[in-house]
Amino acid sequence: MDCDIEKIFDPYDTRPLKIVSRALEKGRIAHAYLITGPDAAATSLTASAVARLLLCSNVSKTRNGLRPCNQCIACKKVLSSVHPDLLQVEPSGATIKIDQIKDIQRHMAFPPLEGNRRMAVINQAESMGLHAANALLKTLEEPPGYGHLILAALNPKAILQTIVSRCQHLHLGPMPEKAISSSLVKIGIDHPYLLHLSEGSIARAGYLVASDTLKLRDLFIAYLQEKECWEAMLMKLAQRASQDQESFKLLIHIIASVIHDVIILSAIRPDNSDGIDDYLYCPDKKEDMANLALNFDMELLEEYADHVMEMEVHLSRNANKLLMALSLLLFWKNKKFGTLFPYGK
Numbered sequence: 001m002d003c004d005i006e007k008i009f010d011p012y013d014t015r016p017l018k019i020v021s022r023a024l025e026k027g028r029i030a031h032a033y034l035i036t037g038p039d040a041a042a043t044s045l046t047a048s049a050v051a052r053l054l055l056c057s058n059v060s061k062t063r064n065g066l067r068p069c070n071q072c073i074a075c076k077k078v079l080s081s082v083h084p085d086l087l088q089v090e091p092s093g094a095t096i097k098i099d100q101i102k103d104i105q106r107h108m109a110f111p112p113l114e115g116n117r118r119m120a121v122i123n124q125a126e127s128m129g130l131h132a133a134n135a136l137l138k139t140l141e142e143p144p145g146y147g148h149l150i151l152a153a154l155n156p157k158a159i160l161q162t163i164v165s166r167c168q169h170l171h172l173g174p175m176p177e178k179a180i181s182s183s184l185v186k187i188g189i190d191h192p193y194l195l196h197l198s199e200g201s202i203a204r205a206g207y208l209v210a211s212d213t214l215k216l217r218d219l220f221i222a223y224l225q226e227k228e229c230w231e232a233m234l235m236k237l238a239q240r241a242s243q244d245q246e247s248f249k250l251l252i253h254i255i256a257s258v259i260h261d262v263i264i265l266s267a268i269r270p271d272n273s274d275g276i277d278d279y280l281y282c283p284d285k286k287e288d289m290a291n292l293a294l295n296f297d298m299e300l301l302e303e304y305a306d307h308v309m310e311m312e313v314h315l316s317r318n319a320n321k322l323l324m325a326l327s328l329l330l331f332w333k334n335k336k337f338g339t340l341f342p343y344g345k
Contacts, residue, residue, distance in 0.1 A: 009042055009175065009202070011049040012067050016170035020050050021065030029054065030168040031143040034125070034151045034159070037172030039201040044123045046172055047152035051086055051119050052078045054148065074115060084113045087120040096128045101135040108139055108147045118147050125151035126158035133160040140166040175202055193217065196281050197253055207246065216240065217254050221288050224258070224332055234329050241328075242321035249315070251325065252308060257281040258289070259301060259308075266293035307331055 011017050016035055023029050033050060037043045049068075053059065056068035056075050068075050077083035087107040089100050104120045112118045122128075128136065140149065140163060149167075156164050181195060194213060198205035216237075223233040241251035261280045268276060277283035311324050 009045065011042070011046040012053075013064060014046060014172055016046055016172055017049055017053065018065050019170055020053060021067075024053065024059070024066055029148065031147065032140055032149040032151070032167040034153065034156060034164060034167035034169045035172060036153050036156050036169065038154065038174050038199060039172075039203050040124065040152075040154055041203050042175060042201075043152040043154065043172055047121045047123065047150045048078070048088070050150050051088075051121055054117055054119065055083060055086060055115055057115060085115060085118050089120065089122045091124050091127045094127065096122065096124070096132050098129070098132045098135050101128075101132045101139075104136070104149075105139055108144055111144075112146055116146060118144070119150065120148075121150045121152070123152045125153040126155055128159070130160075133163055137162055137166075174199065193257070193282055193284070196257065197250075208250075211247070211250060213250065213254070216250065217258075217282070218285075220251075220254055221258065221285060223329065224292060225288065230333075234326070237329055238322055238325040241325040245315060245321075248311075248321050248325065251328070252312060255308060255328065258292075259305065261285070261289045262293045263298075263301060265290045266298075304331055 012021075016033075020029070020033070033047075035043050035046050035050070037046075052068045052070075052075055053066065055078055056070075056072060058069040058072045059066050060069055061067075070076075070079070074083065078086055081088065087104060089096060089104065092100060104122075107120055108118055110118070122136075136149075137160070139147075143149070151159070151163075151167060153159055156169065181190065191214065194205060194208050197208055197213065219233060219237060223230055223237060226233060237251070241248050261282050264276065264279055265286070277286065280286060280289070282289060308328065311328055314324055315321070
């Protein structure tokens with residue numbers, strides 16, 4: 001997605017930076033911070049912002065806490081990624097390698113060249129292999145007085161717990177819906193369904209746009225409505241969902257959102273539907289959902305919800321994604337979901 005997150009996201013207004021700001025005022029900066037949140041771009045930007053704040057030589061005090069001046073030589077060097085006291089590490093391929101951790105150790109072995117601190121930022125820290133993580137522990141266990149580590153990650157549970165326990169954990173909550181909406185508007189898209197599925201992540205919103213999620217949702221609804229010649233739709237959906245884990249999860253989320261709306265529309269009377277759009281994930285497809293809900297069987301819904309949950313479990317065990325997708329989609333035909341004819345007739 002062509003969206004500059006820095007234009008709509010100010011990390012200095014978030015809780016993690018406010019905590020670091022207060023610690024800086026009191027002279028109690030931790031030797032290691034772990035910044036987590038649902039958006040990789042936001043956590044990386046927050047980690048970089050912490051580094052800039054701690055390396056700035058002319059920090060300014062505002063109503064919301066301390067901020068870097070962004071004008072001093074230190075700030076400009078950090079922004080240009082040329083500050084000699086800051087090492088920023090990204091995964092090499094799919095993982096962070098042990099050699100990259102050794103680079104951090106060598107970096108931390110020398111006192112600061114400029115200012116009072118020597119720092120390293122590790123983005124996507126959950127991608128560290130076991131050997132790399134164990135090597136990092138040595139630096140965390142005996143940090144130099146001038147040294148500070150900042151780890152950015154999506155999921156702290158994916159990081160060695162002995163590392164997590166040695167860091168001050170700062171959690172960055174979901175991105176505000178307004179920020180997600182602004183990012184989508186910048187590329188000409190303003191759709192509540194994409195906001196719902198983005199789950200507070202601009203990176204995920206970008207994935208949803210790139211994946212033609214609205215077209216996939218509409219194809220799924222058309223598949224549910226079709227009573228004849230639906231086999232081609234079935235294979236198109238199944239093959240699309242079986243490309244990778246993210247594609248399969250996307251199909252699950254789409255199915256869950258459709259079920260959600262069908263439940264709501266099956267539970268209300270036509271004369272009591274004022275304001276119902278606020279509770280629907282797909283208000284633009286309300287008429288289609290209402291038609292599906294006409295002969296809705298609540299017991300069948302519960303059975304299908306269990307089936308969807310089973311698919312999520314199997315996905316985590318690397319089961320065959322094409323077979324799972326076919327199982328999810330054929331359920332609607334086999335069980336006479338909604339107004340559809342049973343499979344094979």
